[in-house]
Amino acid sequence: MTQVLLIGLDGATFYLLERYFEDGLMPTLAELVARGARSELRSTPHPFTPPAWTTLSTGVGPGVHGIFDFVRVLPGLERPQYTMATSHDVRAETVWSIASRSGCRVTCLNFPVTFPPRPIDGYLVPGFVPPRHLRRSVHPLDLYDRLRALPGFSAEELLLNLDLERESLQTLPDERYEDWIRLHIRREAQWASIAEMLLEEESCELTAVIFDGVDKLQHLCWRFLDPCVDPRAPAGFAERIEALCREYFAAVDGHIAALIQAAGEDTDVVVCSDHGFGPTDEIFYPNVVLERAGFLGWADGAAIDANGRHTAHGHRNPTVLFDWDRTVACALTSGSNGVYLTVPGAADSVGRESRGYLALREEVAEALLSYVDPSSGEPVVREVLRREDAFPGEHSFLAPDLTLVLRDHGFPSILRAKSPLTRRDQTMGTHAPDGILIGSGPAFQRAHPERVEIAQVAPLVLHLLGVAIPIDLEGRLPAELLDPAWLDAHPPEFGAPSDVPATYFERAATSLGRRGEELVLDRLRALGYVE
Amino acid sequence: VGTTRQVLDEAAAEAEVIELLGQVIAWELDLQEPVGADTLLIADLGFQSLDVVMLMVAIRGRYQRDDLPFDEILIEGGEYVTDLSVHDLARFIERHGCARVMP
Numbered sequence: 001m002t003q004v005l006l007i008g009l010d011g012a013t014f015y016l017l018e019r020y021f022e023d024g025l026m027p028t029l030a031e032l033v034a035r036g037a038r039s040e041l042r043s044t045p046h047p048f049t050p051p052a053w054t055t056l057s058t059g060v061g062p063g064v065h066g067i068f069d070f071v072r073v074l075p076g077l078e079r080p081q082y083t084m085a086t087s088h089d090v091r092a093e094t095v096w097s098i099a100s101r102s103g104c105r106v107t108c109l110n111f112p113v114t115f116p117p118r119p120i121d122g123y124l125v126p127g128f129v130p131p132r133h134l135r136r137s138v139h140p141l142d143l144y145d146r147l148r149a150l151p152g153f154s155a156e157e158l159l160l161n162l163d164l165e166r167e168s169l170q171t172l173p174d175e176r177y178e179d180w181i182r183l184h185i186r187r188e189a190q191w192a193s194i195a196e197m198l199l200e201e202e203s204c205e206l207t208a209v210i211f212d213g214v215d216k217l218q219h220l221c222w223r224f225l226d227p228c229v230d231p232r233a234p235a236g237f238a239e240r241i242e243a244l245c246r247e248y249f250a251a252v253d254g255h256i257a258a259l260i261q262a263a264g265e266d267t268d269v270v271v272c273s274d275h276g277f278g279p280t281d282e283i284f285y286p287n288v289v290l291e292r293a294g295f296l297g298w299a300d301g302a303a304i305d306a307n308g309r310h311t312a313h314g315h316r317n318p319t320v321l322f323d324w325d326r327t328v329a330c331a332l333t334s335g336s337n338g339v340y341l342t343v344p345g346a347a348d349s350v351g352r353e354s355r356g357y358l359a360l361r362e363e364v365a366e367a368l369l370s371y372v373d374p375s376s377g378e379p380v381v382r383e384v385l386r387r388e389d390a391f392p393g394e395h396s397f398l399a400p401d402l403t404l405v406l407r408d409h410g411f412p413s414i415l416r417a418k419s420p421l422t423r424r425d426q427t428m429g430t431h432a433p434d435g436i437l438i439g440s441g442p443a444f445q446r447a448h449p450e451r452v453e454i455a456q457v458a459p460l461v462l463h464l465l466g467v468a469i470p471i472d473l474e475g476r477l478p479a480e481l482l483d484p485a486w487l488d489a490h491p492p493e494f495g496a497p498s499d500v501p502a503t504y505f506e507r508a509a510t511s512l513g514r515r516g517e518e519l520v521l522d523r524l525r526a527l528g529y530v531e
Numbered sequence: 532v533g534t535t536r537q538v539l540d541e542a543a544a545e546a547e548v549i550e551l552l553g554q555v556i557a558w559e560l561d562l563q564e565p566v567g568a569d570t571l572l573i574a575d576l577g578f579q580s581l582d583v584v585m586l587m588v589a590i591r592g593r594y595q596r597d598d599l600p601f602d603e604i605l606i607e608g609g610e611y612v613t614d615l616s617v618h619d620l621a622r623f624i625e626r627h628g629c630a631r632v633m634p
Contacts, residue, residue, distance in 0.1 A: 074598060081602045084584050088592060116592065130581040135557045162581060299609060319602065320609055 002199060002263040003104075004270065004464045006208035006457075007256055008056075008111075010049065011215030012273035012436045014040065016225055025246055026253035028260070029438065032269060036440030037447040037481035040276075043454050045390040046337050046403050047275030047431045049215070050085060050112050052454060056274060057111060058092040058498075059458030059473035063393025065092035067113055068400065069336040070128070079324040080332055080340050087118050087126075091395055093470070093498035095206070095458045096120045101499065102467040104205035107198045110191055111210055118501060122204050125194060127212065130162075131155040150193050157183060158190045166311065169219050174237060180220065181244045184213030185251050192255035199262040205465055207263065211252055218277045221245050222429030229279055229427045268441030268464045272457055276432035280410040281424050283308055284380050285417040286331045286339065286368055287321075293367035297326025298416050305415040308424060310334040318414055329364045331404075334411045338400020339364060361386070365402055371420055380421055382407045409433065437481075443490070445483040452478045459492075468495030536630035544621035544629070547593070552576065552617070555589050568618040583615070590620075594629040 021030035044051045044062055050070050051062040058065045071082040072089050090113055096106045097120055106122035108114060115126035117139035124139040125147070134155045135144045147153055168180055188211045195209040223231040224242040231238040260269055285305070290296040302321045311334050312318055322330055329341045341364065343357045365384040372379055385391075387399035404412060410430040437452050443464055455475030462469050463477055471494050479487060539547060549566050556576060564570075572578040572586070587601050604623045605611060 072597075074600065081600055083591065083601065084588055086588055086592075089597075116588075130579075130585065132558050132579075132582065133555075133585050136554065320606060320611070 001205070002203055002207055002267050003205045003466070004207070004461055005199075005259060005263045005267050006206065006461060007259065007269065007271045008053070008208070008210035008212075009214045009252070009271060009273050009436070010053075010210055010212035011218055011275060011277050011431065013218075013276040013278075013432065013434070014038075014436055015276070015278070016218075017436065019227075020246075020249055020253075025250050028253045028257040029271065032256075032271065032438050032440040035446070036269075036438065036444040037449075038439075039437045039447075039449045039452045039478075039481065040434040041272055041437040041454055041457070042451050043275040043431075043433050043435055045385060046405070047409065047433050047435075048335055048337070049212075049274055050335075052274035052435075053112050053210070054090055054092075056272065056454050056457045057094045057096065058090070059095070059455050059470075059475045060092045061391060061393060061455060061474055062399065063387070063391030063396035064474065065090050065393075066395035066398050068338065068391070068398065069333055070112070071333060072398070073332065073340060073400075079319055079322075079327075079342060080330075081319065082332070085113055087114050087116055088501075089113070090118075091500060093500060094118070095461050096122070096124070096208075097501070098462060098470065098498060099206050099465055099467055102465075104465050104467065105202065107195070107202065107204045107207040107209075109195055109198075109209040110212060111208070122206075123198055123202065127159075127210060129159055131159040134159060146197065147194060150190075150197060152186075152193070153190065154186075157186055165216070168216065169310070172220060174233070177220065177241050178244055181217060181241070181248055184216055185248050188213050188248070188252055188255060192258060195259055196262045199259065206461065207259075209259070211255070213248060214252070214273070215277075217245055217248055218429040220428070222277070222279055223427040225429075226279060226427075232426050266442055268439070268443045270457070270461065270464075271436065271438040272454075273435030274454070276434040276436075277429050278409060278432040279427045280408045280430040281427050282380075282408065282410070283310070283417075283422050283424060284406055284410065284412045285415065285420050285422075286381075286404060286412050287414055288417050288420040289368055289371045290329055290331075290339075290364065291416075292420075293364075295327070295329040295364055295367065297323035299323045302416045305413060305417045308413075308422065309415060310411055310413040312415065321414070321416070328360060329401075331412055331414045332400075334414055336400055337404045337406070337412060339368070339402040339404065341401040361401055368402070368404060373421055378407070380407055381405070439481050443482055443486045445481070445486075447481055449478070449480045452481070463490070463492050466490070468493040470495055470498035472497040535633045537633055538628055538630045539625055541621055541625045543631075544624040545617060547631070548617050548620045548624065551586070551589055551593060555582070555586050566617065568616065568621070570617045571614045572616075573614045590624065590629075594624070595632055596627070596629060599623075599627055599629075 020026040044055050050067050054065050054067040062068050072085040073080050073082045096108045099106050100121040106120050108124045110127035112128045115129045115137050117124045123143055126137050129137050138144050199207055223229045224238050287296055299322055332340050368381045381404050383405040385403040387396045391399045409432050456478045459469045459473050459475050459477045477492050545568055604619055
């Protein structure tokens with residue numbers, strides 16, 4: 001029997017949703033809020049999909065679970081390299097695993113960094129894998145045949161099309177907006193259909209599904225959704241796009257209603273997002289600042305961005321952008337907002353950071369913080385997070401050395417540009433720290449606490465399932481959301497520490513090797529950090 | 532229960548790459564010849580760039596190694612290579628001392 005239905009709305013914000021509650025567009029979600037608990041959900045220090053959903057599903061911060069990006073940067077090499085982050089890089093136990101070994105069956109759909117599937121008692125379809133690899137990515141493997149049998153099933157539409165996603169976030173022409181939104185309406189219908197099928201046929205105690213089109217639409221269409229923003233669009237176009245977006249949100253609300261019906265009325269329903277959303281009107285190019293400050297050299301032929309892009313075209317590793325003999329610090333990926341240093345000590349896992357490293361890191365941070373918008377004189381970088389402060393834990397050494405918080409919470413571009421700051425032609429959407437948390441069902445009371453931390457969702461879900469909460473989870477149970485009488489009848493139990501999964505990460509990888517150390521020492525000498 | 536690790540020579544690595552490709556490729560292929568050392572991922576097996584990424588993930592998992600610098604075979608002279616052969620991958624696996632984990 002389904003006890004908990006966890007619905008993720010990637011990037012959802014009350015700023016927009018409350019308008020849709022008021023005008024009747026999302027009656028199901030509005031009813032859940034009216035009957036139950038509602039709070040803003042504070043994301044991870046950098047509000048980004050992979051670390052945030054992983055914190056939500058593990059109850060620990062990125063410095064413990066080790067996920068900071070869609071990619072995993074290999075530390076300690078002569079020059080940074082990265083590979084796709086996978087479930088094997090998650091160094092903390094997930095609620096899917098804790099619930100499974102506590103006797104609950106689990107359905108987990110479309111969560112990032114869940115490929116390849118870890119052992120669970122239940123069903124898993126990972127998010128963010130290429131369609132051609134779906135067949136071998138689901139758990140159990142014969143689930144694929146059940147998916148294919150669903151009406152309208154299309155792996156190509158269900159899963160990641162990286163080319164299309166990158167284009168949509170950067171340069172999608174107006175004439176393709178409508179197709180993009182309709183694609184997400186169809187995608188969510190497919191995820192809902194899979195979830196409904198598994199709810200009806202398997203009735204796992206925990207069913208969790210993410211609808212990630214919310215994030216995709218808000219990135220592209222924020223100017224049509226936020227009434228405070230001028231959409232700067234041809235006559236009629238803004239109205240058509242807004243109407244289609246509303247159709248999307250109404251469809252998601254309908255899916256939530258259908259899932260609740262399939263789960264049963266006594267199910268506790270938790271609706272949450274990994275981060276919030278807001279507008280962005282500019283693009284910041286940190287690598288241009290780093291070049292001007294002498295920390296970075298561009299590779300021959302590194303093109304100057306003239307199109308407001310955040311990353312290079314295609315899937316290529318951006319390390320080819322830089323001349324590594326002249327580079328000691330660079331922003332390597334857009335999503336992580338991270339700056340990586342390539343110096344000895346930068347990858348040391350036990351805090352043995354060299355004085356040269358710490359001094360260089362402070363200079364890099366200062367260079368970025370001191371950049372000001374020429375038109376206003378205001379700093380563009382609001383804060384620079386040191387990894388040990390922002391991401392405490394035994395895996396903080398896997399985080400970028402520095403993480404940038406921009407004044408609009410936007411993502412930087414890693415590309416070369418004529419100027420460190422450009423205005424966008426149009427307002428886009430970008431992530432913001434506060435997402436949503438809604439809880440409704442037998443366990444919840446009507447409550448509106450101001451804020452709950454994203455790491456608190458895992459203990460909440462476990463307690464709703466009647467599973468003992470491992471004592472090593474960082475998030476505390478958000479008891480303020482729960483009905484006192486229910487809580488009296490169901491006092492939380494705390495159990496043994498979580499079962500940290502085995503990984504194949506080898507600490508030896510942090511060694512630079514002799515040639516690498518000589519190279520970086522040469523760079524440090526040139527900069528005057530060592531003699 | 533202990534495990535042992537058997538370091539692969541180039542011939543064993545080639546056989547492993549061919550076996551791994553059989554697991555990773557989940558799309559239709561119309562091959563005139565069986566996969567061998569000279570088989571190219573993109574030209575012969577229809578790999579797309581994300582398929583290469585997924586193969587790298589499979590290699591990491593197979594050898595329980597998270598420190599493999601794949602850029603060594605993906606980048607040449609500052610530019611991305613246009614294709615990779617089974618032999619290229621086998622040499623990379625052998626060169627980095629990848630070992631089969633035996634129960």
